[in-house]
Amino acid sequence: MEADWIWGLGGGLLIGLGGAVFLLGNGRIMGASGILGGLLDGSGRSNAAERIAFIGGVVLVPFLIALSTGHAPDTRVTSNAAVLIGAGLLVGIGTRIANGCTSGHGVCGISRLSLRGIAATAVFMLAGILTLAVLRQILGVI
Amino acid sequence: MLRILLALFAGGLFGTGLMFSGMTDTAKVQGWLDIFGIWDPTLAFVMGGALLPMALAWRLTQGRRPAAGGSFPAPPHTELDRRLVLGSVLFGAGWGLAGLCPGPAMASLSYNGWQGMLFFAAMACGMLAAPRLSRHLDRAVANA
Structure with a gap:
């Protein structure tokens, strides 16, 4: 389309x-994996309420919007359960070990010219590109 | 109370942005990463759009305090360690595999079917396992 x-661009804004x-109001970095992960593993117990509120808003x-417009976007998500479980585990483990994902390292890190944010974003994009190249273009399995 | 309301509002903006931008469409995300296939540049516009207000916000933190009290995050660390690289490799592989990362996985929970819920459950398990795996990793490195 x-x-x-x-x-x-509009959604990005x-x-x-x-x-x-989140930054100017609460003084916090908006990283989806950190907000959720800290709630799950207990490391974010001291500010659990604002984590829950943030996630509540996201979900x-x-x-x-979908309910009131009667229209939800197409997600075209795979129905391969093994792929979903494997991908979910990798995303969960990887974002917590790297301490950030597309929002924390990507959006919030790059916008303050953080070297770690820029490096992490370059690495996870390259890993994603390699995954698609091997599993879709070469092997044709996803 | 103000902190809770601001967090809810920020989350709502984030979720709405992810929904409208097309980033909960796994085919568009995988399309961005599939540079040897039918490449989809949408993610670059999303990232560009998101960086504008954020760059301005970082500028506005100078000489101020957060509206709801407390303090702003410390300046970013500059060391690139093994964790950052290894974790990002694992994350990127999973991101490419299913086309979902943590934000969109949450934003699409209500309309991504059983597939979205299964991915989210696996991601939550991975997040719970990460601290332990991370300690093993540190020990293995220390013993090497």
Whole structure:
């Protein structure tokens, strides 16, 4: 679709606004894996309430939009359970070991010119590119 | 209370942005990474759009305090360690495999079917296992 980039840019601005509110309001870095992971492993117990509120907003607002418009975006997600479990484990373990994901290292890290954020983003993008190259283009399994 | 409301508002903006930007569409995310296939540049626009307000926000932190109290994050560390690289390799592989990362996995929970829930459950298990795996990793490195 030709309009994809406009939706991408507009949606991206909202993502950045969310990060700006979280930073200027609460003084916190908006990293999805850190907010969720810290809640799960107990390392974020001291500010669990704001973590739960943030996640509540992330999950519930799209739900309410889908409910009120009667339309949810197509996710085209795989139905291969083994791929979903393997990918989920890798994402969960990897983001916690690296201490960040696309939002924390990518959006929040790059925007403050953090060397770690820039390096992490380069590495996980390259790993993703390699995964697609091998598993889709060479082996044709995903 | 203000902290809770601001967190809820920030989360709502983040989730809405992920939903509208197309980043909960796994085919678009995998399309960005599939540079040898039918490449999809949308993610670059999303990232560009997100970096603008964030770069401005970092600038505005100078000489100020967070609206709800406390203090701003310390300046970023500069050392690139093994954890950062190894963790990002694992994360990138999983991201490419299913086209989902933590933010979109949460934002699409309500409309991504059993597949989204299974991915989320596996991701949560991985996050719970990570601290232990990380300690093993440190010990292995120390003994090497």
